[in-house]
Amino acid sequence: MKRSRFFSGIWRINAILILICGLLGTAMLAFALHIFLRESFRTQHTRNVMRVADQEVDTAQESLSGFESIEGSPILRATLWLKQEYGFGSGMKEANSFRNVLLFDPASGRARWLLPGFQGILVEEHRLPSKDYSASPKPTRGFVYQAVGTDSDGDGRLTRADAKDLYVSDPDGSHVHLAINGVENFNGAHWVEDTAETFLFYTKGGQYRVAKADLRTGTMISDAELRIDGATQER
The missing domain is CATH 1.20.5 (Single alpha-helices involved in coiled-coils or other helix-helix interfaces)
Incomplete structure (x- = not known):
């Protein structure tokens, strides 16, 4: 029991x-x-990615950011963004792309686009010298923009993985020039103190290259393969 x-x-x-x-x-x-x-x-969010297959995009809406001043220039600038929403699996995906820059002149009351008619995306902009948040910031000497206008890798999107074009401009965007096209990687820019000359470092065709631009006129001064002393670095 x-x-x-x-x-x-x-x-x-x-x-x-x-x-x-x-x-x-x-x-x-x-x-x-x-x-x-x-x-x-849930809605997935990405930045600086633009779909180029129109039939896959459900909605597309452009919006303008707030205007901001440029150190050392009377011109005000705002960025143009494109928001795209499209189906992604069982949910939605949202892509915000930096499309252009709108420049406003308070003296004339007129505005103009940095790149009129441009249909691609600006994956990055570089202010020269870099933005200074001190009490007495240095005047802006110019900008370098990385732009993507074609889907070079054929994936139906414009992203920083595609070939990039480098544009240079003076602070108020009155002189804009396509400096270099078909760039694989942008390796930085260096503004020379007390001049308007800027060195652009980039990779194209498997070569490390350096170019020099005049930001006052937005034109190129030189462009050549980067000379490297010593033994060759294997890749």
């Missing part, structure tokens, strides 16, 4: 443990399902 009660107690404990494990397993499964559904149906 005692043995029967003993085994009966063990069975009850086992049944309770099985029930608890079952409830825990169900709760974990429900939580995992919740996370999966939330990630599947």
Whole structure:
């Protein structure tokens, strides 16, 4: 009789443990399902990616940022953004792309686009010298823009993975010039103190190259393969 009660107690404990494990397993499964559904149906956000297959884009809307001043120039500037939404699996994907710059002259009350009619994206801009947040910031000498206008890798998108074109401009955007096209990687810009000359470092055709631009006129001075002394670095 005692043995029967003993085994009966063990069975009850086992049944309770099985029930608890079952409830825990169900709760974990429900939580995992919740996370999966939330990630599947949420809107995914990307930046500086533009779809070029129009039939895949559900909505597209352009918007202008607030105008800001340029150190050392009376011109005000604002950035133009394009927001695209399109289907992505069971959810939506949202891409915000930097499209252009609008320049406003308070003296004349007129505005103009930095790149009139440009249909690509600007994946990055470089202010020269770099933006200074000190109490007495240095005047802006010019800008370098990395632009993508064609889907060079054929993936249906314009991204920084595509070949880039480098544009240079003076601070107010009155002199803009396509400095270099078909750049694989942009390796930085260096503004020479007290001049308007800027060195542009980039990679094209597997070569490390350096170009020099005059930001006052937006024109190129020189462009050549970067001379590297010593042994060749294997790639």
